[in-house]
Amino acid sequence: MIAYALAFGFAALGLALALNLWRLVRGPGLADRILALDTMVINVIGIIVLAGIASGSGTSFEAALLLAMVGFVGTVAFAKFLLRGDIIE
C-alpha cells in the first residue's frame, strides 16, 4: 500500500517540477523565474523526503534540511541583488 502511495507521490512531484520548469523558461519577468526556482527547491525537498521513506534510512533528512537552507539563502541573495545591485552592502 505504501508502495502505491510513494509511486503516486513521486509522479505528482515530478509533474510539479515539470510545471515549475515551464514557468522558469517562460517567464515573463525575472521575479517569476526566482519564484519558479524557489518552488523547484520546495518540490525537490519533497522528493528527498519521499526517497527517505522509501529507502528507510535516516540520512536523507540532513540533505533535505541543507537544501531548505541553501534554497532560502539563494532566493534572498538573488532578490537582494536585483533590488540593490549588491548582496552584502
Add this chain to the structure above:
Amino acid sequence: MIGDASLAEVLTSALIVLGSTIALIGSWGLVRLPSLIERLHAPTMATTLGLGALLAASVVWFQLARGMWTAHELLITLFLFITAPVTANMIAKVHLHRMRLGETDAPPGPAGRPAPPPGDADWATYEAPHPGTPGDFAGD
C-alpha cells in the same frame, strides 16, 4: 479492504497522497494564475501544507513502523514556516521595483501599478544609505 495493512501504512499513505497532491496543485497554480502577485500564493500553500504533510508522513512512518523517533522533520517544517513569508516578501518587492523602473512587461496584478510615494520621499529600495542609517559607518 485494508485488513492486513497496519495503521502506520494507512496513515503514512494518506499523508503522502495528501501532501504530494497539494504540492502539485501549488505548481499548477504557478503555471495557471495570470500575474506574479497572484502566482505568489499558490507555491506558498505547497510549502506549508504540502511539505508539512509529507514531513508528517515521514515522522509517522519512522515512529510507527520502525520505532525510531526522529525530530529532523520538525526542524525542516519550522525552518520552512519561518522562511516562506520572507521569500514571498522579497519576490514581491523585486516585482514592484522592476515594474516601477519599467524593466518588465509582466502584467501588474489585480491592484494595478503601485502609486508613487508622496512628497520627496521614496521607496527604501531606491535610497542610498544616508547618515543616520543603522549600519552606515562611511562617515566614521
